[in-house]
Amino acid sequence: MINPQKLASNQFDHFYKGGNRIGALRHGPGGPMRPEEWIGSMTTRFGEKTMGLSTLDDGSYLRDSVIANPESWLGPDHLSAFGASTELLMKLLDPDQRLPVHYHPNKKFAKEHLALNHGKTEAWIILESPDGAEVGLGFEKELEKSEVSKMVDARDSVGLLASLQKFKVKPGDTVFVPAGVPHAIGAGIFVLELQEPTDLSALLEWNDFAVDGVKDGHLGLGFDTVLDALRYTPIEKAEAEKLVFADRLFTNSDASVFTDVADPYFRADYLTGKISEVLAGFSIFLTLEGSGSIKFDNAPSMDITKGDAILIPFSAGNWSLNGASGVVCRPPLPKDAARAI
Numbered sequence: 001m002i003n004p005q006k007l008a009s010n011q012f013d014h015f016y017k018g019g020n021r022i023g024a025l026r027h028g029p030g031g032p033m034r035p036e037e038w039i040g041s042m043t044t045r046f047g048e049k050t051m052g053l054s055t056l057d058d059g060s061y062l063r064d065s066v067i068a069n070p071e072s073w074l075g076p077d078h079l080s081a082f083g084a085s086t087e088l089l090m091k092l093l094d095p096d097q098r099l100p101v102h103y104h105p106n107k108k109f110a111k112e113h114l115a116l117n118h119g120k121t122e123a124w125i126i127l128e129s130p131d132g133a134e135v136g137l138g139f140e141k142e143l144e145k146s147e148v149s150k151m152v153d154a155r156d157s158v159g160l161l162a163s164l165q166k167f168k169v170k171p172g173d174t175v176f177v178p179a180g181v182p183h184a185i186g187a188g189i190f191v192l193e194l195q196e197p198t199d200l201s202a203l204l205e206w207n208d209f210a211v212d213g214v215k216d217g218h219l220g221l222g223f224d225t226v227l228d229a230l231r232y233t234p235i236e237k238a239e240a241e242k243l244v245f246a247d248r249l250f251t252n253s254d255a256s257v258f259t260d261v262a263d264p265y266f267r268a269d270y271l272t273g274k275i276s277e278v279l280a281g282f283s284i285f286l287t288l289e290g291s292g293s294i295k296f297d298n299a300p301s302m303d304i305t306k307g308d309a310i311l312i313p314f315s316a317g318n319w320s321l322n323g324a325s326g327v328v329c330r331p332p333l334p335k336d337a338a339r340a341i
Contacts, residue, residue, distance in 0.1 A: 002072045003299045007309045011037045015211035018096040025307045037092040040284040046199040075314035081334035088331045093191040101160045101204040105229035106179035119179040122195035126173045129189045136164030136184040138235035157205040172249040180231035194266045202226045264339035267330040277320040285310040285328045292323020
């Protein structure tokens with residue numbers, strides 16, 4: 001039997017500035033160069049052995065506990081479909097500077113070039129943002145590989161940022177980001193991110209960031225190869241309506257924060273604590289507002305308050321939330337996973 005537990009903060013240094021809002025929410029160290037927290041992570045930083053892994057109450061890594069006790073953590077159906085993998089990485093992002101224009105390979109490219117089982121499709125849940133905040137998502141018009149390669153070689157940050165289609169966002173909005181789509185997040189946008197469990201990012205520009213893009217911007221594949229993972233066509237209006245959603249959080253009703261476009265990759269629901277009941281399965285609940293409690297069928301009840309991140313194993317059974325509100329993040333259902341690309 002494995003009981004649910006509250007996760008300690010898991011911030012670490014990165015190449016861009018930020019992190020103080022994560023520290024305030026999660027009682028962690030804050031910034032100035034810790035703009036990410038990885039929550040419930042079995043994933044390491046690209047090229048690292050343990051950096052990024054979440055630690056349990058007893059000091060062990062979640063990764064090792066899941067491998068040792070997969071059915072208790074994940075349940076038999078999940079284990080049969082996916083093996084001893086949570087299939088999910090949840091993050092907080094708190095950039096004090098805009099993120100560089102970058103993108104992530106899809107599952108097919110990652111398997112062929114990096115011998116990995118996942119790409120990095122992701123989604124953003126906007127927790128806070130400045131007035132008029134924007135994210136870049138996809139090129140505004142179709143470009144050729146040679147055009148993008150020329151801008152990368154020229155270190156043309158201005159041109160690359162200008163090439164993106166912009167979408168305004170506000171707290172409560174969500175954005176689904178298919179693998180391959182170039183994107184950037186504006187400074188001051190505080191994000192809860194869900195993604196496939198990898199750390200695969202290819203940079204298109206890096207002038208104002210503490211990273212050597214020539215060395216580390218192409219996943220060790222070289223830019224000519226990694227640019228084959230980039231999507232060069234724009235996101236048209238009909239597609240954008242499935243990717244960018246308004247007012248998915250901070251409402252009075254329990255609801256999924258994405259449409260079924262996300263189902264092959266991950267699930268997320270906003271829970272108000274009124275009638276919230278969740279079926280047994282691996283999940284991570286981040287408390288965003290208020291205080292309350294969680295009642296589990298097979299584990300002791302737990303008091304929670306704003307900022308608590310609760311790691312919930314399958315063995316805890318069905319559970320219900322009372323009082324507080326927040327987002328529960330879960331892996332895809334086995335029946336949907338075959339649609340991941």
